[in-house]
Amino acid sequence: MTTSERPLFVYLQRPDNGEWVVAGRYLPDAHAGSGSFRYAPSYVEAGLSWAIDPVNLPFVPGVDYPAQRYDGLHDVLRDASPDSWGQMLIRREHQLGVHATAIDFLRLSGNGDRWGALAVGESRKPHVAKLASPRLHRLDALVQEVLAIAQAKPAIDGLLRKRLFATPSMGGARPKATVQDGNDYWLVKPGLMTDTVDLALLEHATMQWGRRAGLRFADTRHHRLGIGRSVLRILRFDRRGAQRIMTVSAASLLQVQYPPVEAADSSGASYPRLAEELKRIGAPPEDGIELFGRMVFNGVVGNSDDHPRNHAVLFDLDQQRWRLSPAFDVVPDTQDDPGVLVMQVSAGRHDITREAMLQDYLRFGFATHADASDHFDALLKRIEDGYADIAPLLDAALRANMQQRLQTMLAKLRMAPVVR
Known part of the structure; x- marks a missing residue:
């Protein structure tokens, strides 16, 4: 059995007491480009039932879950693997060729500082390096x-x-x-x-x-x-200190491959779909409203890099349930005023328009279109007022750029006054 075919044990740092346990076993099949995951009998026998991915890997003992994407690597394990920067480091450190796979990067990236609360290893006993980041x-x-x-x-x-x-x-x-x-x-x-x-x-x-x-x-x-x-x-x-917190990307929740290999791989990347997945995994209603607000904010500032790996959920240690994570990696495009977002703002639509953003209001959790419209306008006012607070942080060129962006987008997105 080659290195790329040996089973990997998936370790989880328990969200209740910080103890590391074996949550399951991942078995790759390098020749078929596939893999499977099963929750460990010891995990079940200990009475533990946290799902490491509440959508793709719900906790059901005895079930073998096949991997659907990433050449046989499950979505949440892909989340725990490096992207471009980390892959470059691994290629350089281990002299990997162009045919290195997602599984190779998972194995070689080390457990010292993975994203989220998962780690992997070939031992049936968790062996995870302590966090040791520079001060x-x-x-x-x-x-x-x-x-x-x-x-x-x-x-x-x-x-x-x-x-x-x-x-x-x-x-x-x-x-x-x-x-x-x-x-x-x-x-x-x-x-x-x-x-x-x-x-x-x-x-x-x-x-x-x-x-x-x-x-x-x-x-x-x-x-x-x-x-x-x-x-x-x-x-x-x-x-949170030495405690690692379970985290799953929106790409995983939406079951879309990102970066996409083919255009169809990311066709399911959608804000309203993500809002529905939040409900499905037990997040409170305010998380859907929060997601709506982030969608509008991204449109106003021109963040055209709002892909599904730039959204996530985490397992809230205090509430013991999944929540929308804080927003991260929000950077405006300074070259052009984007007319579309990467994620769909409503079914089949990416355009940054008031109509498109309000079209699927029910899926975000608003009771009526009027409620959503009022929230939309109040949010635009908060965004406008918020800019006045942060404008002094910017240098002169960026301040002029973003001031013009804000004026253009507010004029575009605000409700036209009724002519009587």
Whole structure:
């Protein structure tokens, strides 16, 4: 049996007491490009019943769940695997060729800092490295090392580079790493020399804008390091001290493959569908309204990168149920005023228009079209007022750009006055 065919045990950090347990077994079939998952008998016998993916892998003992996407890797395990940046680190560290599979990246990415509360290994006993992220006071060194990696330069700090290569599991294409500040963990994203605008500053301001508008956005901080290097850090919602929190992407909930291999792979990426999945997994009604607000906010600011991996749910430790996660990775397109969003805003429609965004109001949880319309207008006012608070954060060029964007979109989305 080859390495790519050996079973992997899926470990879960229990959301009640933090103990690591074997939740199930993943068995890949490299030749067929498929795989299956089954909850472990020991998990069942211990009286545990948390579903690691409430849609694709509901807790049903004795059932073998086939993988439908990612060449045989289950969606939630794909969530726990690296995206472009992490894959690049793994390819470089292990000299992988172009034929490396999603399963290869899952096996090789290490358990030190995966997204969410899952880990994997070949042992029937959980063996998971403790979180050991660099401390905040080492932020400058961390950023320098991350950028040196991105530019294929020699190590500045050999030990730090070794640690970064050992924890390559975070998603996205841009260079990033995790830093610890007390009991909090922050995702660090430095600006790049190739950026045409200060994207780190823009993302920080936009995330704060969403919070000022009354939406649940992850908290952020912005720093200027060294010779003016712009750096963003975003509070990770899948961590509470040493406790890792179960997290599942919207791509997994919606059962769509992202990035898509074919156009049809992402045809199910939809805000109203996601709102319905939130209801299905037990999230409260306000989460559907919150999702509606994020959809409108993305349209107003021109965030055309609102793909289904940039939305997620988490298992709330206090409420012991699934909730919509805080919003993350919200960055406006500064080149053009986008006319569409990646996710459908209503059935079959992506256009950023009032009509399209209100069309499926029932699916978000509004009782009437009038209720949805009133909420829409109140939200636009909060977004407008929120911009006044965050505009001073931006440099002059970005401030002018986003001021024009806001005026254009408010004029487009507000209800036309009734002529009497």
